[in-house]
Amino acid sequence: MSVVFDADRRFPVTVPVLVIGAGACGLVAALAARDAGAEVLVLERDASPGGSTALSSGFIPAAYTRFQREKGIVDSPEQLAADIQRKNHGEADPRVVDAVCRVSGPTIEWLADRHGIAFVIVEGFLYPGHSALRMHAVPEKTGTALMTALQSACASAGVDILASAHVTTLYADRSGRVRGVGFKRPDGSQDEVGCDALVLACSGFGGNPEMVKRHLPEMANALYFGHVGNQGDAVNWGAALGAVVKDMTAYQGHGSVATPHGILITWALMMEGGIQVNAAGTRFSNEHSGYSEQCLPVLAQSGRVAWNIYDARLHQLGLGFEDYRQADSLGAIKRGDTPAALAETCGLPGPALVATLAEVERYALGEGRDPFGRDFTGKSKLVPPYCAVKVTAALFHTQGGLAVDEHARVLAGTGYPLPNLFAGGGAARGLSGAHVWGYFSGNGLLSAVTLGRLAGTAAAKLVHS
Ligand SMILES: Cc1cc2nc3c(=O)[nH]c(=O)nc-3n(C[C@H](O)[C@H](O)[C@H](O)COP(=O)(O)OP(=O)(O)OC[C@H]3O[C@@H](n4cnc5c(N)ncnc54)[C@H](O)[C@@H]3O)c2cc1C
Helix, strand or coil, X not given: CEEEECCCCCCCCEEEEEEXXXXXXXXXXXXXXXXXXXXXEEECCCCCCCHHHHHCCCCEECCCCHHHHHCCCCCCHHHHHHHHHHHXXXXXXXXXXXXHHHHHHHHHHHHHHCXXXXXXXXXXXXXXXXXXXXXXXXXXXXXXXXXXXXXXXXXXXXXXXXXXXXXXXXXXXXXXXXXXXXXXXXXXXXXXXXXXXXXECCCCCCCCHHHHHHHCHHHCCCEECCCCCCCCHHHHHHHHCCECEECCCCEXXXXXXXXXXXXXXXXXXXXXXXXXXXXXXXXXXCCCCCCCXXXXXXXXXXXXXEEEEEEHHHHHHHCCCHHHHHHHHCCCCEEECCHHHHXXXXXCCHHHHXXXXXXXXXXXXXXXXCCCCCCCCCCCCCCCCEEEEEXXXXXXXXXXXXXXXXXXXXXXXXXXXXXXXXXXXXXXXXXXXXXXXHCCCCHHHHHHXXXXXXXXXXXXXXXXX
């Protein structure tokens, strides 16, 4: 991956707006640029678009949408921004947080009304730190279905997506103005295309073990659960152009991936009363802190595994999620009529698990205080029959990246934007500050979708100015 400074380079063809990466960010940016009247081309390294977006649950937080209002849910962009900043202890750029929260609702409604993408509200539980039900998903509630919907919207809108086009080189002049890119085809041939504006939507560096080791050493040996094609290209190109790179130590981890099956087990189970225990049958953390930071305590347990313990009521809640159903059909979910029977099925020490469940029952009844600080009251206590699933922790995606302003323009060290470079999603500095605990559920797709829209709109405006 390189940047070549060549102000005089000629390209066989030049497009007004070029987008690198066909995940949620890239496709939303392309739709926005098209709606603003610009011709747009998306280059995608894989044979078909997908990215981490297709691997995700596809839940997008957005505030004050008509989908919320129809259900009587009270929310506002300010409330969403406050929730995000509370989670990251005020470490994210407030200008960008405010901008993405402000456009989050209108962006979901625009995707629904203008581009025919159906959305529902994810109900039944609140993620850590969320003060309102505001996760929007396509009815299938999967990232794959979200990507299918976005691709079909792009096809209808006349967005050109060139797959199997792995961008390797940016050509720029010395002012940092990108003039075009070079890309490699699967047969090894090279092509080039010029552009008037470039949107970097090629995500973060989770698929690059060397960069993960450098920036996130604690996750160097963890399972990577995101898209392997995300190699840190945006950050490396941006840095070579003089862009500011921030929060490279931030990421979304997860403390609940069924092992050995490798399937995400929804954190809704924890939020509604479930607990995690280790091989000794004892709890080791406050499960309500957040699923992202929970990756570290889980990795610290013997064998780098934990067991999610819950009951039949929560099993029903889990069945509302495609990946949970898949885990169930593969036999990952264990059952037991009593704590002792469950312990035997899972190979956990019976007396310890019995004691742990008795202890959390007392907390649920308001008797005694959880030493880890979790409030068990207000949720139903766990009752027989019980369920369990063995989980490990994983790195889902990285949150550090190119600093952008409220128009998704990439900022240079001077504090001013680079002339024609935009970034969003995993390519941009996230909304989570510099730490794993700063990740607020949904920050990933929130940034992909809203910064994608802002980037596409601003890029089209630039080429028309
Ligand atoms: C299991 C899982 C569940 C998740 N669930 C959620 C959720 O419910 N809600 C949420 O908010 N977030 C979730 N996330 C995070 C979310 O998936 C990401 O934050 C989001 O998808 C990032 O979108 P993106 O468009 O920036 O990147 P991606 O969707 O990864 O797209 C980037 C694209 O760029 C392409 N690319 C990379 N380099 C090049 C190159 N040099 N040339 C051409 N193309 C290139 C890649 O192939 C890829 O298609 C989840 C993540 C995982 C792993």
